Amino acid sequence: MYPYELTQNPYPCSPTPTIIDAQILGGNRHKEAKAAVLSCIEDLRSKMVGIPTDKDFRLITLIQDVGSGKTHLSLHIRGLEELSNNAVISYVDLSQVLPRDMHSLYKAMLEGFTDEYVNDIRRSVVYFLKDKAEQNIKDAKKIFHYGFFDLIKGRNLGKKAEDILQNKIIPNYSDIHSVLKKEFSSTEISVLKLIIEGKLRANAYDVSSLEDIIASVSAVSNLNFKFLKKLTIFQIDEFDSDKESVEFVKAVINAHLPSTVLMLILTPSSYEEIRRKDISVFDRLEKANYKIDLAGSNILEEILDIVFEYIKYYDSKHTFTVDNERDLAAKIKVIYDEFPDFRNIRSMINILYHAMENAGRRDAAIIDEMAIDDTIKSVYPGLRIKGSIMGVPLSDFIKIRRSSNDVQSLESDIRDAVRNLVNYASEMGTVAKLEDTNGKSNGIDVIYNDPTGTKIAVAVVMSKDHVKSFEQISNTIKSSGSADKLVILTNSNRYCGTNETSVVNIDRRKMIDLIYFSSKYKNNEMMLDDDLQRALMLAKSIKLC
Amino acid sequence: MSAEEQIAQRIISSGSLGVKKTDLRKEFAEAEIDTILENMVTHGNVFIDKKGAAYYCWYKDHYFQSLLNSDPKFRLTYEAIKSLEQSFNRTSDGLAKTIESLANSIPNLSKLTIAENEPVVSEKIENDQLISLQFEQFKNEFDIAIANYSNSIGWVELSKIRNELCGMYNMSNEEFYRLVEQLTNKYQDKYELSTGGYEGLTVRGLLHGFVRCI
Numbered sequence: 001m002y003p004y005e006l007t008q009n010p011y012p013c014s015p016t017p018t019i020i021d022a023q024i025l026g027g028n029r030h031k032e033a034k035a036a037v038l039s040c041i042e043d044l045r046s047k048m049v050g051i052p053t054d055k056d057f058r059l060i061t062l063i064q065d066v067g068s069g070k071t072h073l074s075l076h077i078r079g080l081e082e083l084s085n086n087a088v089i090s091y092v093d094l095s096q097v098l099p100r101d102m103h104s105l106y107k108a109m110l111e112g113f114t115d116e117y118v119n120d121i122r123r124s125v126v127y128f129l130k131d132k133a134e135q136n137i138k139d140a141k142k143i144f145h146y147g148f149f150d151l152i153k154g155r156n157l158g159k160k161a162e163d164i165l166q167n168k169i170i171p172n173y174s175d176i177h178s179v180l181k182k183e184f185s186s187t188e189i190s191v192l193k194l195i196i197e198g199k200l201r202a203n204a205y206d207v208s209s210l211e212d213i214i215a216s217v218s219a220v221s222n223l224n225f226k227f228l229k230k231l232t233i234f235q236i237d238e239f240d241s242d243k244e245s246v247e248f249v250k251a252v253i254n255a256h257l258p259s260t261v262l263m264l265i266l267t268p269s270s271y272e273e274i275r276r277k278d279i280s281v282f283d284r285l286e287k288a289n290y291k292i293d294l295a296g297s298n299i300l301e302e303i304l305d306i307v308f309e310y311i312k313y314y315d316s317k318h319t320f321t322v323d324n325e326r327d328l329a330a331k332i333k334v335i336y337d338e339f340p341d342f343r344n345i346r347s348m349i350n351i352l353y354h355a356m357e358n359a360g361r362r363d364a365a366i367i368d369e370m371a372i373d374d375t376i377k378s379v380y381p382g383l384r385i386k387g388s389i390m391g392v393p394l395s396d397f398i399k400i401r402r403s404s405n406d407v408q409s410l411e412s413d414i415r416d417a418v419r420n421l422v423n424y425a426s427e428m429g430t431v432a433k434l435e436d437t438n439g440k441s442n443g444i445d446v447i448y449n450d451p452t453g454t455k456i457a458v459a460v461v462m463s464k465d466h467v468k469s470f471e472q473i474s475n476t477i478k479s480s481g482s483a484d485k486l487v488i489l490t491n492s493n494r495y496c497g498t499n500e501t502s503v504v505n506i507d508r509r510k511m512i513d514l515i516y517f518s519s520k521y522k523n524n525e526m527m528l529d530d531d532l533q534r535a536l537m538l539a540k541s542i543k544l545c
Numbered sequence: 546m547s548a549e550e551q552i553a554q555r556i557i558s559s560g561s562l563g564v565k566k567t568d569l570r571k572e573f574a575e576a577e578i579d580t581i582l583e584n585m586v587t588h589g590n591v592f593i594d595k596k597g598a599a600y601y602c603w604y605k606d607h608y609f610q611s612l613l614n615s616d617p618k619f620r621l622t623y624e625a626i627k628s629l630e631q632s633f634n635r636t637s638d639g640l641a642k643t644i645e646s647l648a649n650s651i652p653n654l655s656k657l658t659i660a661e662n663e664p665v666v667s668e669k670i671e672n673d674q675l676i677s678l679q680f681e682q683f684k685n686e687f688d689i690a691i692a693n694y695s696n697s698i699g700w701v702e703l704s705k706i707r708n709e710l711c712g713m714y715n716m717s718n719e720e721f722y723r724l725v726e727q728l729t730n731k732y733q734d735k736y737e738l739s740t741g742g743y744e745g746l747t748v749r750g751l752l753h754g755f756v757r758c759i
Contacts, residue, residue: 063698065739066751268700268755269741275696286697293698296759299734340730341749 002360003367005319009360010310011353015346022075026309027302027345030073033062033292037077040290041087041261044231052225052258059253060263061285063271064294067346069306070265073294074235087261088117088224089233100244106213109234110201110220118200123165124227125195130161132179142175164196171196187212188219195223210248214255225259232260239266241273250281264288298344300336304329306345307352324366331372334398338385354379373399389538390513400512411462414511415445417518418460418489421539422446424521430536431456431545443473447483450545457483458544461490474501487543502543513538548576549584556591556602561610563601566593683724684732686710691758699757703745706756722746725756735759 002009012021025034037060044058064070071093078089090112094100097108133140134157141147144160163169173193180189194200200220207213221232234252239245252262264285266274275282296302307328311320335342335351342348352367359371373395376383383394392400404410425431432449446458457477461469470488477486477500486501491511506514517535520526526535539545546554552573556564570578582602585591592608593600596615603611612619690706691699707721726746729736735758738746742754 065737065755267741268698268739268757271698272696272700272702272741272755291698295699295757296734296737298737299759343733344749347749 001363002356003364003371004311004315004324005317005365006311006314006356008314009353009356010314011349011356013350013353015350017069017072017075019075019079022072023079024310024313025073025076026306027069027297028305029294029297029302030069030076030306033073033294034077036060036290036292037263038080038083041083041231041233044259044261045086048225048231048259052222054256054258056259057256058261058290059284059288060261060290060292061271061288062263062265062292062294063268064297065267067344068294068297069345070294071237074237074263074265078235085230087231087233088113088121088228089235091235091237093237094240094242094245095238100242102210102213102244102248103207105245105248106207106217107201109217112234113201118195118198121200121224121227122195122198125192125223126161126164126171128227129171129176129179129196130157133157137179139175139178143171143179145169145172167198173197185219187215188223191216191219191223210251214251214257217252218255218257221257221260232257233263234260235263235265237265239264240270241277243277246274246278246281250278250284253281253284300333303336303343303345303348304332307332307348310349310352328367331367331369334401335372338397338401339394351375351379369399369402385509385512387509388513389510389541390516390534392512392516396516397512400515401508404511404515407462410511411460413515413518414462414489414506415460417514418458418542418544419446420518420521421514421535422448422458422544424517424526424535425539425545428532428536430539442476442480443469444476444482454485455483456485456487456544458487458489461488461492470501470503489542504542506542510538510542514542548573549581552576552578552581553585553590553604556585557604557607559603559607561603561607561614563594563596563603563607563611566600566602569602680724680727683710683714684728686713687725687728688758691756695757700739700755701757702742703754703756704743707744718744729756 001007010024012018014021025031040058040060044056048056062070062073074091077083078091083089090109092105092108092112094105094108097104129140129143133144133146141157144157144164146155146157146160150160160169164171173196176193176196177189180192184192191200194202207216224230224232236249239249249262249264271282271285274285308320308325332348332352335348342351351372354375355367355371358374359367362370364371376395376398377393380394385392385394385397388397404413419434422431422434426433426448431451434446434448443459443461444457445460446456448456448458450456459469459473461473473488474486477483484500488501488503489506490503491506517526517538520531521535526532536545552569555569555572566578566582569582582591582593586593590605592603592605594603594608595601613623687706687710690709691701694701694705694709703722703725707718710716711718711721722745729738729746737757737759738748738753739755739757740751740753742752745752745754745756747753
């Protein structure tokens with residue numbers, strides 16, 4: 001059993017979306033983008049009256065950075081049940097098309113249609129011809145090899161049509177042309193023959209020129225509308241500035257394919273490249289009917305919404321409560337805040353997939369801290385905090401950060417850590433032994449002599465009226481003459497030091513460095529030379545030695 | 546000595562009084578006096594002007610003196626300009642001394658210590674506010690640059706903004722990208738980075754060379 005009483009891990013483990021993963025769509029930005037695409041399709045459908053013309057073409061651009069969910073959104077739209085009665089969709093991933101010549105691009109467009117579509121249109125066309133035969137249209141029966149003996153044996157045309165669909169008989173292709181020539185163009189008839197043969201997607205190399213290819217694609221769109229009453233949508237993913245692709249797409253746009261929506265999916269970088277390389281195509285993209293972007297798709301709220309959507313999709317018992325949501329959001333926020341590397345949905349889903357597996361193995365009711373810690377350790381073992389002198393592992397960082405929310409205890413931990421650090425430096429012979437300040441501290445936490453014999457007093461000042469505290473401590477030192485120099489460690493960054501007083505700002509990362517060191521020191525884990533070097537570097541960075 | 550040189554010598558020797566053109570014609574009867582004078586006037590070495598009923602020739606320096614002596618309006622204008630020049634020079638000298646003095650004081654200012662019982666903290670707060678102001682100023686300029694350069698979908702190449710702001714503030718590229726990193730981290734929900742481009746910030750090992758406001 002997985003956390004939140006889920007029977008399966010809701011998160012995908014694939015680094016790129018699959019059709020099944022794409023059934024789930026979270027995030028307001030993605031939902032708005034989906035609504036825009038559906039609106040475009042609906043708009044086009046509402047304008048379609050009678051035979052499709054070149055006015056019935058729409059262009060959509062979907063532009064956003066890698067890993068922001070463009071492909072996920074495209075696949076989600078492709079799999080939408082509500083669209084299945086209105087449109088047929090061909091999805092092309094240009095990153096899988098090489099070489100990028102017009103034939104391979106055309107082939108990819110045809111192969112982008114689903115098997116279900118190919119079967120549907122084949123059935124529709126065969127039954128269309130059967131209807132012609134039943135209406136005694138000249139030569140129509142010949143297509144089915146329907147003759148006198150069939151009549152005697154009681155075989156009807158419906159049976160013959162099914163035989164063709166099951167490839168039991170081969171239709172008489174020579175008669176198809178004479179039956180259809182009044183209603184269809186020669187290109188359409190060629191395409192129809194391929195459909196009946198079940199070879200539509202194998203046709204790519206039988207056309208010689210770009211003009212023929214465009215005519216064929218146009219015919220496919222026309223036939224889709226005529227036989228299935230559906231629009232045709234071409235989704236071209238990973239569209240870039242490759243010359244052949246750009247030229248091909250330009251031709252497709254210029255052709256105004258009837259009853260068709262062309263959806264180009266690209267990154268801002270590719271968009272800029274196209275602007276540089278082919279201003280004519282760029283101009284066409286600029287004039288797209290819908291320019292969809294997923295602005296802000298990587299902000300925390302969006303990521304949380306998507307992450308929860310996966311759980312809710314599989315949470316048939318509604319056991320994922322508001323409290324669960326709040327708890328998980330807090331854990332994700334720590335990762336999001338501290339690590340720019342994880343500020344994208346793909347990385348976050350990867351962490352949650354592993355955390356879910358980890359928690360599932362332990363039968364944990366929720367994704368707990370251990371699940372995240374273990375995930376970080378096992379999935380990102382080499383990951384260290386950026387800017388951390390002590391090389392704090394990510395899992396330790398998260399743990400310390402979570403436990404340091406209380407400012408009082410944080411100050412106390414820092415004070416201990418500073419004392420431990422000076423002690424350690426003293427043990428290593430870098431500074432002299434520290435003096436006992438207990439009972440007479442007056443804000444001073446540590447006093448010791450540095451290698452030059454200067455007496456240093458250290459004060460940790462946090463969560464206080466800093467101005468007052470600094471003045472008090474400074475006055476104490478001056479009046480008592482107990483130290484030659486004062487080092488104030490503070491979380492405020494509003495002050496700088498003087499000759500007698502060094503004010504050192506210690507940000508959250510440095511605090512965590514100190515606490516991490518302190519923990520290792522107390523547990524006698526400072527074993528390696530590397531640890532020694534790092535600890536001394538930490539001491540130097542906060543002007544303790 | 547050529548005729549031209551002899552004529553030039555004659556004009557120079559006449560000083561601020563100048564020499565009559567007709568006298569020159571008499572003295573150098575064999576020379577093409579008009580051509581030679583025209584040539585000298587073209588080069589700006591000699592000036593010819595009417596004094597009384599006759600045309601006189603002056604060497605350039607002497608002509609200036611002649612005007613000062615003979616034309617009161619010219620003399621007054623010249624004196625006014627001279628006075629303005631002196632005043633400007635005095636101001637420039639004063640400014641240079643102030644700058645020099647300030648430059649000398651900077652190291653001392655940085656060494657200033659907190660005097661006993663003197664609340665210098667407020668000065669430090671001002672300092673800090675200055676730093677904060679600079680960051681805010683950078684943010685404003687950055688936002689303006691995004692608005693100016695963004696394409697129809699809002700994205701801008703960071704290099705374009707870097708070009709403008711580094712030129713404007715005499716800032717190094719490293720400093721620019723340090724501030725951009727700080728800015729995009731501080732306002733995560735305001736800015737969005739995108740991969741690509743030829744320069745920018747590296748996130749997840751990917752070069753992010755585009756930015757836009759969300």
